[in-house]
Amino acid sequence: MASGDIAYETIIGLEVHAQLLTASKMFCGCSADYAAAPPNTHVCPVCMALPGALPVINRLAVEKTIRAGLALNCTIAGHTLFARKNYHYADLPKGYQISQYELPLCHSGWLDIEAEGAARRVGIARAHLEEDTGKLTHMGEAAGDTRLSAGRGAATLVDLNRAGIPLLEIVTEPDLRSPEEARAYLVKLQQILRYLGVSSGDMEKGAMRCEANVSIRPVGQTQFGTKVEVKNLNSFRSVKLALEYEVARQIAVLEAGGRVVQVTMGWDEEHGRTVVQRSKESADDYRYFPEPDLPPLEINPAWVAELRAALPELPDARAARFAAVYALDERDAALLAGERATADYFEATAAALGGTAPAARTAANWITGELFRLMKAAGVEIEQVQVGPAALADLLGRVERGEINANSGKRVLGQMFETGQPAGRIIDELGLAQVSDADALAAAVDAVLARYPDEVAKYRAGKESVLGWLMGQVMRETRGKGNPALVRALLAKALEG
Amino acid sequence: MLHITIHAARRMLRAGDIGARELTAAILERIDAVDGQVRAYLTLTPELALAAADRADAALVAARAAGTTDDLPPLLGIPLAIKDTITTEGIRTTCGSRILENYIPPYQSTAMARLQQAGALILGKTNTDEFAMGSSTESSAYFATRNPWNLAHVPGGSSGGSAAAVAAGECLAALGSDTGGSVRQPAGFCGVVGLKPTYGRVSRYGLVAYASSLDQIGPLARDVTDAAELLGVLAGHDPLDSTSVPAAVPAYAQMLDRPVRGLRVGVPREYFAPGMQPEVEAAVRAAIQVLADLGAEVREIGLPHTDLALPVYYLIAAAEASANLARFDGIRYGLSAAAESLWETYRETRGQGFGPEVKRRIMLGAYALSAGYYDAYYLKAQQVRTLIRADFDAALAEVDVIACPTGPTTAFRIGEKMADPLSMYLTDILTLSANLAGLPAISLPCGFDGAGLPIGLQLMAGAFQEPLLLAAAFAYEQAAGWHTRHPTL
Numbered sequence: 005m006a007s008g009d010i011a012y013e014t015i016i017g018l019e020v021h022a023q024l025l026t027a028s029k030m031f032c033g034c035s036a037d038y039a040a041a042p043p044n045t046h047v048c049p050v051c052m053a054l055p056g057a058l059p060v061i062n063r064l065a066v067e068k069t070i071r072a073g074l075a076l077n078c079t080i081a082g083h084t085l086f087a088r089k090n091y092h093y094a095d096l097p098k099g100y101q102i103s104q105y106e107l108p109l110c111h112s113g114w115l116d117i118e119a120e121g122a123a124r125r126v127g128i129a130r131a132h133l134e135e136d137t138g139k140l141t142h143m144g145e146a147a148g149d150t151r152l153s154a155g156r157g158a159a160t161l162v163d164l165n166r167a168g169i170p171l172l173e174i175v176t177e178p179d180l181r182s183p184e185e186a187r188a189y190l191v192k193l194q195q196i197l198r199y200l201g202v203s204s205g206d207m208e209k210g211a212m213r214c215e216a217n218v219s220i221r222p223v224g225q226t227q228f229g230t231k232v233e234v235k236n237l238n239s240f241r242s243v244k245l246a247l248e249y250e251v252a253r254q255i256a257v258l259e260a261g262g263r264v265v266q267v268t269m270g271w272d273e274e275h276g277r278t279v280v281q282r283s284k285e286s287a288d289d290y291r292y293f294p295e296p297d298l299p300p301l302e303i304n305p306a307w308v309a310e311l312r313a314a315l316p317e318l319p320d321a322r323a324a325r326f327a328a329v330y331a332l333d334e335r336d337a338a339l340l341a342g343e344r345a346t347a348d349y350f351e352a353t354a355a356a357l358g359g360t361a362p363a364a365r366t367a368a369n370w371i372t373g374e375l376f377r378l379m380k381a382a383g384v385e386i387e388q389v390q391v392g393p394a395a396l397a398d399l400l401g402r403v404e405r406g407e408i409n410a411n412s413g414k415r416v417l418g419q420m421f422e423t424g425q426p427a428g429r430i431i432d433e434l435g436l437a438q439v440s441d442a443d444a445l446a447a448a449v450d451a452v453l454a455r456y457p458d459e460v461a462k463y464r465a466g467k468e469s470v471l472g473w474l475m476g477q478v479m480r481e482t483r484g485k486g487n488p489a490l491v492r493a494l495l496a497k498a499l500e501g
Numbered sequence: 502m503l504h505i506t507i508h509a510a511r512r513m514l515r516a517g518d519i520g521a522r523e524l525t526a527a528i529l530e531r532i533d534a535v536d537g538q539v540r541a542y543l544t545l546t547p548e549l550a551l552a553a554a555d556r557a558d559a560a561l562v563a564a565r566a567a568g569t570t571d572d573l574p575p576l577l578g579i580p581l582a583i584k585d586t587i588t589t590e591g592i593r594t595t596c597g598s599r600i601l602e603n604y605i606p607p608y609q610s611t612a613m614a615r616l617q618q619a620g621a622l623i624l625g626k627t628n629t630d631e632f633a634m635g636s637s638t639e640s641s642a643y644f645a646t647r648n649p650w651n652l653a654h655v656p657g658g659s660s661g662g663s664a665a666a667v668a669a670g671e672c673l674a675a676l677g678s679d680t681g682g683s684v685r686q687p688a689g690f691c692g693v694v695g696l697k698p699t700y701g702r703v704s705r706y707g708l709v710a711y712a713s714s715l716d717q718i719g720p721l722a723r724d725v726t727d728a729a730e731l732l733g734v735l736a737g738h739d740p741l742d743s744t745s746v747p748a749a750v751p752a753y754a755q756m757l758d759r760p761v762r763g764l765r766v767g768v769p770r771e772y773f774a775p776g777m778q779p780e781v782e783a784a785v786r787a788a789i790q791v792l793a794d795l796g797a798e799v800r801e802i803g804l805p806h807t808d809l810a811l812p813v814y815y816l817i818a819a820a821e822a823s824a825n826l827a828r829f830d831g832i833r834y835g836l837s838a839a840a841e842s843l844w845e846t847y848r849e850t851r852g853q854g855f856g857p858e859v860k861r862r863i864m865l866g867a868y869a870l871s872a873g874y875y876d877a878y879y880l881k882a883q884q885v886r887t888l889i890r891a892d893f894d895a896a897l898a899e900v901d902v903i904a905c906p907t908g909p910t911t912a913f914r915i916g917e918k919m920a921d922p923l924s925m926y927l928t929d930i931l932t933l934s935a936n937l938a939g940l941p942a943i944s945l946p947c948g949f950d951g952a953g954l955p956i957g958l959q960l961m962a963g964a965f966q967e968p969l970l971l972a973a974a975f976a977y978e979q980a981a982g983w984h985t986r987h988p989t990l
Contacts, residue, residue, distance in 0.1 A: 049607070053833070054607070054833075055588065055594070055601065055709040055710075055828070056587075056705075056707040056710065057608070057706070058705060058741060058744075059743070060740065060741060060742075088824050090823070090867075090870070092847055094830075094832055094843055097828060097832075097833060098824075098827065099827020099830060100824050100827055160843075162832065289872045291824075291867060291870035291871055291875075292870075293820060293870050293879060296712075296714035296821055297710075299743060299744060
């Protein structure tokens with residue numbers, strides 16, 4: 005990043021909180037599936053912090069954290085501790101959050117990303133387990149006031165359904181060098197968490213949340229600049245926009261001869277700017293200490309080995325395999341491998357089509373082209389598509405065999421997508437079965453040649469491009485059902501004659 | 502009959518010599534008669550107790566008719582008192598604090614669930630120092646409990662209400678909680694038996710936390726047999742408490758009769774420091790001689806880090822307490838002071854709801870954990886705690902049981918130490934180490950001072966060595982007979 009005479013380097017580190025997909029909460033038996041539940045219905049003495057209640061560790065949350073750690077190339081601790089992070093707030097029933105401080109479950113990993121055409125390895129400082137807080141709703145005059153001042157008619161409602169949901173916190177090293185790299189990292193991280201079934205990674209629903217530490221320094225300087233924490237980043241887009249804004253703001257401050265002050269900023273999506281939430285001059289003191297209610301957690305290396313062996317093939321490896329085995333171009337391979345459900349769908353379709361590289365490429369073309377277009381238009385995900393891999397392969401087989409032509413195939417897929425009906429029935433209903441009867445097609449060719457003598461003359465005078473136009477006319481004559489290869493052959497023959 | 506033991510009452514109930522309602526009504530009458538002086542109870546539940554007694558009587562009658570009284574639950578029809586730091590579903594649980602004055606728990610503690618499953622019935626909740634922070638029950642936000650042996654004196658604390666209730670015949674036995682001596686010290690002051698089990702032996706689920714790594718629920722009883730009976734009911738792994746230990750539960754009450762011949766008894770020289778009341782030292786030394794006369798091998802041992810137990814305890818306990826008490830914020834339950842903002846709600850609720858000793862310990866603990874002081878205080882305290890544990894490991898490699906006084910003095914006068922917290926803290930100096938090391942320890946009566954106040958003998962043993970500890974205590978108790986003395990009120 006350059007401005008004026010000095011070139012600046014951007015330094016970004018990200019903290020991501022991802023809700024884990026577990027049946028129950030982190031430290032009690034309450035259901036973690038709270039999205040549609042009325043307030044304070046998924047609560048118990050433990051997550052409401054009644055006097056005397058005690059936490060018990062959710063084994064599945066530990067397992068999912070280890071799996072995420074392994075996928076992020078982390079070292080998994082053999083001996084790990086939970087800690088109390090002490091602070092008072094209305095959404096934190098115990099007055100402390102059970103988190104990890106010393107000896108996190110996973111540490112010292114990395115994630116390879118690609119951004120702006122360059123590959124970069126992003127260090128993962130740690131990935132640890134903690135619990136989510138409750139949710140506050142500000143009413144009346146308290147709305148928008150995080151200090152919870154109660155004016156007339158103002159109130160803050162506390163919903164503890166979310167309190168105690170397991171959270172995976174993933175902290176990078178300050179290795180990211182641009183907002184686009186930060187975005188690319190998040191996209192990749194979300195892919196991996198989804199692949200593992202560890203988290204829905206849904207940023208809009210708050211299942212994955214991001215905070216960034218941003219600083220700048222003149223290129224060549226080894227010391228870091230003063231960092232600013234940016235919160236309230238609720239989408240990939242807002243991460244990128246907020247970081248771009250914040251980097252530009254910091255450069256402007258330095259260019260104007262000022263200095264960057266250590267603060268916590270919030271991203272104001274509506275106005276497209278970062279605003280100061282609180283000054284860091286009185287540094288937070290969370291008084292961390294080891295959680296005495298939970299003994300140190302000893303992780304059996306054999307368990308970690310089992311989990312490692314059972315890790316699914318991750319997006320990068322899968323994309324590389326698609327490119328190598330099926331000779332897909334890299335972009336298509338990455339597109340198909342990016343989500344596990346899409347990749348599974350692709351591989352199942354390719355297998356049903358015979359599993360050869362050409363079959364796979366056909367499947368890839370149809371999925372990344374027509375199917376993605378239909379999904380995008382309908383706003384659905386692959387899991388909701390009514391056309392299963394076998395049904396798609398059936399359709400593609402019919403196209404390959406010349407039963408219908410490619411254009412009709414697209415029409416049929418559109419109908420299948422709408423209705424969930426099999427290809428055969430739709431082809432029958434629409435009367436799309438391709439005409440491969442040479443006599444019938446020859447008649448159509450003759451009719452077209454008779455209708456357009458000028459064009460025939462042009463072709464015969466050497467203007468070969470007219471052939472395509474004449475093809476189109478014959479296909480039109482057959483209402484699109486003509487077998488294109490046969491039409492082309494018949495047309496060529498008739499024109500020669 | 503007012504000073505009947507659990508094991509004697511059980512025999513009479515099963516034989517039909519007495520009914521559970523009759524027994525319960527007699528104890529309730531006793532409470533009526535003397536609790537105005539002793540003030541052991543914060544909350545009484547006579548209707549619940551009598552209704553439970555009637556159900557027990559029905560079961561007893563049926564079992565007698567069927568000849569199956571031996572199969573009845575062990576505490577059927579036995580009226581007990583519960584320290585008010587222990588959660589009782591549907592029964593007000595104040596912890597001796599204004600901040601929980603009207604708090605009625607909607608769930609049951611594991612200890613209570615186990616007592617109820619064993620057939621016990623509950624007379625009420627006993628007074629305690631606020632959140633168990635104290636050594637005299639004077640820091641209760643409600644009133645001070647008095648020592649039944651001399652009403653001008655404290656009963657000890659923090660389980661002073663439970664100890665006084667047992668001594669005064671206001672229950673057959675009681676539960677207390679012991680973080681630094683809060684069962685044993687009042688047991689010593691009131692002339693009853695008080696047992697702190699090994700850390701992890703009894704579930705803490707539902708015990709309102711003071712210092713999580715030190716707290717244990719334990720029984721206060723008339724004799725060692727009753728303490729063993731209650732431990733047998735309370736002990737065992739609880740999936741709701743991750744610090745409870747999945748070790749088998751021996752039949753403690755059936756293992757008391759072991760001979761003490763050859764038992765190696767260690768007497769720590771550091772536990773007889775200058776300043777100790779001479780009558781206490783004399784009584785405890787005489788008690789150790791009784792064990793020697795019974796065939797025990799007595800030898801002097803060293804626990805060199807004993808003098809560090811007090812500062813270590815007050816750093817660790819206060820640090821944990823500062824977090825444990827953060828949940829009392831006026832938002833979900835308990836006292837809630839109306840205020841203009843969240844922070845004022847916190848300040849007003851906690852300012853009004855907590856007494857001075859609780860505030861002192863929260864501040865001390867928050868300070869010990871704060872940035873820049875953590876290493877010097879909390880971390881250092883944990884390191885020294887390890888040294889204290891190592892002292893015990895080394896000593897218990899040489900001896901089976903450690904014998905010493907429960908406290909350096911007998912019960913002091915009400916008001917005597919309230920103005921001087923440090924002198925109050927010093928009354929626990931001989932009991933703190935067992936909590937820091939997580940070891941089982943028991944206090945049992947071993948005589949009286951010149952003023953007629955009881956003296957406590959403390960025995961300690963290795964982790965999960967309760968059978969050995971109880972057998973040694975039982976042997977002394979049976980030889981000495983102090984447990985048969987009761988105060989006159």
